[in-house]
Amino acid sequence: MSARTLFEKLWDAHVVAPETADTPAILYIDLHLVHEVTSPQAFSELRERGLKLRRADRTLATLDHSTPTLPANDKGERPYANEEAKAQVAQLEANCREFGVELHGWDSSERGIVHVIGPELGATQPGMTIVCGDSHTSTHGAFGALAFGIGTTEVGHVMATQCLLQRKPRTLAIHVDGQLPKGVGAKDLILHIIGEIGVDGGTGHVIEYRGEAIEALSMDERMTVCNMSIEAGARAGLIAPDEVTFDWLKGRPRVPQGAAWDAAVAKWRALRTDAGASYDREVRIDASKVKPTVTYGTHPGMAIAMDVPVPAARTAQETRALDYMRAQPGKPMQGTPVDVVFIGSCTNSRLSDLREAAEILRGRRIADGVRMLVVPGSEAVRRDAEREGLHQVFTAAGAEWRVPGCSMCIAMNGDLAQPGQLVVSTSNRNFEGRQGKGARTVLASPATAAASALAGSIADPREYLVEAAA
């Protein structure tokens, strides 16, 4: 067989019916993740057509988007943002009962953001196809799975047939050479990449991240990188599985155990791009050039190192974006006063993200007038963090420690910023109004977010790390 890319291997293994000039391929889906926002209309469709869920065993649901992040009161009532949010959660609970779907709901010790719990449970595995009615499904690509977001109509398709109609996307290799400098992390890297290739730089493509700097990343960091593939317009992001992947997955509840584990790993080792396989496009990034990076506009491609002056607007739209952000061309973002700091979301809410922030906050207080929210990605992350005492580091610093959920990433659960407030956020989207109408979002790493909370303005985390070491 001729040399194939990792993407082609994943694609070929899941073709139920090949694509033709007139028809797309029918692609089999190994794992379907479901949450309350993009599923109700799909369940209704099944009900109206008298269809069953084809593979409940390949379907996993959680509550995350509309869920409050403040705990329930004594009577067990949760502070929902509104009646609709409450009804939407109740609807998913009822739908899962009716169709026999495993739901990690309020009573589950594994509940959390859909893209955090899939990997944690070991439901996400190399070689799989994974979909969810959520564009950040690309996160799971960090394990060498073909994972992408779908719309609600397609959620219905997968529920009824476990398949999707798909045209084969093109491939884009992003080679990240060299090493990331000290104090610079995966979030800085992916913001830098999107700043380089643009928010439509990956449209129509599946990105494979490769090279020395990618291999050096931990699983958590790889998830951060793949998570934001969609912000470059890509269909999905991929990283070939290796020992880091296998070590991370070993022993998790849903992965094979014993001899079956060894057999699985042997199979997974073949999931790499063959020597001589070619991509439709290739891009090279020099990791050693990456610095703490933040966004200054209203899409993730408007990203620069925080100490570099904000570029002048080239179009009317960029002018509008700079006006909205109140960013000043010629001045760096570093030093911009901050109102709110949010650490959370499927991009940066895992244990290592919280440790990164806590390292900077330990023994310090956030600046007066700054509100800081720390929202772990899952109940498991919350437990682990509390076991290490990280929650005390956050609360002692003056931050709020919350119950897992999407929270201020999408601001549909009542956690939001006020018009005009500037939020340094570890999430993935800085669109106008994403964190509340009129709210101004600056995307950053957990370290930068923590440093900015202390300084009361956008700050370089490396300064605090040096002090901590001294």
Next chain:
Amino acid sequence: MKPVTRLHSRTAVLADENIDTDRIIPARFLTTTERAGLGKLCFNDWRYLPDGSDNPAFPLNQPQAKGCAILVAGRNFGCGSSREHAPWALLDYGIQAVLCSEIADIFRNNALKNGLLAIVVSEAEHHWLLTHPGTELTIDVQGQYIALPDGGRIPFQLEPFARHCLLNGVDQLGYLLQHADAIAHYEQHLEQAA
């Protein structure tokens, strides 16, 4: 789905690039469990002033944009979240086609599945359309062209299956269900391999 073969309308223009799905319908309205009735929320934060009245600066609030079913939008329309609420909201608002030089993948896919014509045109034609709001166009899905008032034509390409489904009102879930045997066969092979 109803067949979509032809669309005749004047154009309205939203020239901003990268109009994301959060702008088309803000996330706080996603708590709905229905598809219907999202039109009044379409472009909510752009379209209304804080007091709830129409924002005169929003291009689609201009009198000449009223009733236009064809939207010409700046490059990379529909980027961001995978929410299908975006095409549902646009359709309910009265937009039946979006013309653009580049349209985000998931949005385009969602749009076509709902009968919203998401059509990519060349940079040059896109530029012309952006600078000529109010042009009367006819979009012919069968012939894959846009007819201009002066008799000129802009050709476009739709993915053949999406076009077939639009023209014939084909229900894609129905199409997939017809392949139940092939799916069962694939699953059998999966279990044997495990």
